[in-house]
Amino acid sequence: MAPKGPYTLCTVNTAPARAKILIGRLVEDVKEEYTITYLQNAERIEDVKAMCEKQKPDVLFCASMWTKEESDEIQRIAKETVLGIKTMAIPQGLQVERGPDAVVEFLKEKWPGVVGEAK
Secondary structure: OOOEEEEEEEEEOOOHHHHHHHHHHHHHHHOOOEEEEEEEEEOOHHHHHHHHHHHOOOEEEEOOOOOHHHHHHHHHHHHHHOOOOEEEEOOOOHHHHHOHHHHHHHHHHHHHHHHOOOO
């Protein structure tokens, strides 16, 4: 059976190199089931709207360094900018407390539910 997708993905992370590595691991781990294209990262909340306008991603992830309020704001901006976008916030502190493997596992576990209705 062919992988589902393709899905386009953007991230909001103050450490873009780390975001790229973690998303790269997610893409590799789920490639049999899903085709994910990683488009861009925004390092600041102020850059989310412009990134979403330019890229029009299917999915946007907020990294774990953001507070609940910041993640809510990022997701609100994304949803107001791109009709039908799916968003998810990685729980605050997950990267610091449990490391990158925990983040990748979280993303793999949540991905099907996040995109369940997309495309």
